[in-house]
Amino acid sequence: MARIRVLVVDDHRIFAESLAAALAAEPDVDVSAAGSGPAALRCLERAVAEGRRFDVLLVDADLAAVAAGAGAPGGVPAQRESGSGAPPPGPDGIALVATVRVAHPGVRTVVLAERDDPRRAAHALQAGASGWVAKDCSLSRLLAVIRGVLREETHLPPALLTGVLRELTAARKHRTDSERLVESLTPREHEVLRCMVAGLGRKDVAARLFLSPHTVRTHMQNVLGKLGVHSTLAAVALARRAGVRPADLGLAGDVVERSGQLA
Numbered sequence: 001m002a003r004i005r006v007l008v009v010d011d012h013r014i015f016a017e018s019l020a021a022a023l024a025a026e027p028d029v030d031v032s033a034a035g036s037g038p039a040a041l042r043c044l045e046r047a048v049a050e051g052r053r054f055d056v057l058l059v060d061a062d063l064a065a066v067a068a069g070a071g072a073p074g075g076v077p078a079q080r081e082s083g084s085g086a087p088p089p090g091p092d093g094i095a096l097v098a099t100v101r102v103a104h105p106g107v108r109t110v111v112l113a114e115r116d117d118p119r120r121a122a123h124a125l126q127a128g129a130s131g132w133v134a135k136d137c138s139l140s141r142l143l144a145v146i147r148g149v150l151r152e153e154t155h156l157p158p159a160l161l162t163g164v165l166r167e168l169t170a171a172r173k174h175r176t177d178s179e180r181l182v183e184s185l186t187p188r189e190h191e192v193l194r195c196m197v198a199g200l201g202r203k204d205v206a207a208r209l210f211l212s213p214h215t216v217r218t219h220m221q222n223v224l225g226k227l228g229v230h231s232t233l234a235a236v237a238l239a240r241r242a243g244v245r246p247a248d249l250g251l252a253g254d255v256v257e258r259s260g261q262l263a
Contacts (some may be wrong), residue, residue, distance in 0.1 A: 004029050004072065005052065005054045006023055006241040007054045009033075009035075009037070009059045010035070010063065013035075015135065019055045019058070023139075032056060033045075037099070044103070044104050050261060053106065055108065055109070056112050056146050057159075061113040062114065086200055094120065108150060109131075110129065113132060119163075119167050121164050122163075124175055125164065126168070130153070133157070136231050178238045178239070185226055191247070193223050193237075194233065194236060194245065196223070196236055197244055197246040200247070200249075208249075214233070220232070
């Protein structure tokens with residue numbers, strides 16, 4: 001019998017204990033647990049190193065972004081993860097989904113939520129989740145979703161379908177509109193926008209692109225005007241919707257080589 005390896009990621013101890021115990025009672029399911037995003041990522045990395053990759057990740061939608069040293073819920077009859085030190089806060093639930101999608105593309109993720117929320121469910125699917133399930137669903141329903149996502153199925157509660165489709169359609173429209181605005185920028189303005197997305201201020205952009213602060217200010221004003229926004233924060237948000245990547249701060253040489261044609 002092929003076994004399914006499941007990792008439960010939830011910072012509510014009682015819920016995690018109950019869910020892990022229920023799943024562990026299934027003859028073909030092995031369960032581990034982590035109490036935070038960083039702990040989950042360490043579990044995934046260790047499993048890869050040991051040749052025992054996880055198949056499905058069950059992630060609390062409201063998982064707190066906590067320091068990576070936080071351990072998993074105590075008392076869970078499964079593997080628990082702990083750590084030391086005090087790194088920066090780790091990812092929340094949906095952010096963790098996006099991280100796992102990139103770092104462990106073979107793992108299917110299902111988001112566990114306390115309430116139906118079409119917008120957050122749509123965000124979860126865009127981040128790479130294969131399902132969105134209510135925390136109070138039956139065990140048989142959850143097992144059906146776990147087995148379904150392993151067959152490349154996407155699972156949503158029927159009541160959420162219309163709302164999620166509406167959100168995804170709106171997101172596509174916003175992205176298309178944003179892309180159209182970004183395409184109106186000159187190559188130099190696009191490079192300035194990428195620096196803005198990377199979080200660089202005017203002086204840092206000037207140093208990176210070998211321009212005067214006054215010239216950078218002009219470019220930034222042109223960017224805001226063409227994008228139809230009134231602040232750097234709004235420009236960055238629109239750029240991200242359009243898929244603009246931040247400037248790679250380690251590749252300044254690339255800017256030097258192209259500076260002549262971007263002026």
